[in-house]
Amino acid sequence: MKDDKKGRILKGDKERLEENICIHIFSVSAALVGACATIIGIIQVVMQASKATTFIDDLVAFNALLFLTSCILSYWAMRKQGTDRMLQIENIADTIFIGGLVLMVIICGFIAVEVTWYRPVAQIPQEILNRPW
Numbered sequence: 102m103k104d105d106k107k108g109r110i111l112k113g114d115k116e117r118l119e120e121n122i123c124i125h126i127f128s129v130s131a132a133l134v135g136a137c138a139t140i141i142g143i144i145q146v147v148m149q150a151s152k153a154t155t156f157i158d159d160l161v162a163f164n165a166l167l168f169l170t171s172c173i174l175s176y177w178a179m180r181k182q183g184t185d186r187m188l189q190i191e192n193i194a195d196t197i198f199i200g201g202l203v204l205m206v207i208i209c210g211f212i213a214v215e216v217t218w219y220r221p222v223a224q225i226p227q228e229i230l231n232r233p234w
Contacts, residue, residue: 123175130172137165167201
């Protein structure tokens with residue numbers, strides 16, 4: 102990236118930088134949608150095996166929607182022609198993406214609490230542990 106004598110990024114380089122950020126938000130959001138789907142599947146298997154219910158899978162589903170929204174908005178920002186409009190859409194996508202990451206950390210905390218405090222392995226009945234999968 103070239104800059105002027107005052108250390109500012111030139112206009113053409115800034116557009117490329119913004120497009121590069123959109124590409125990163127797009128690719129990471131798409132990967133995290135898949136990760137959320139995997140987490141939902143794992144939680145469902147564990148909850149059915151232990152005949153328990155939890156709200157964590159609902160939070161993960163909402164989180165997947167946040168990442169999907171961020172992914173769609175970043176793709177839309179890459180397709181836009183005007184720089185001002187692209188920046189507005191990208192800022193919304195970025196905010197939603199950061200919100201999804203924060204929610205993901207909160208969900209991980211809930212999972213850790215659920216696994217360690219409420220469902221110790223020693224208390225799972227043997228017939229569940231010995232089931233053929």
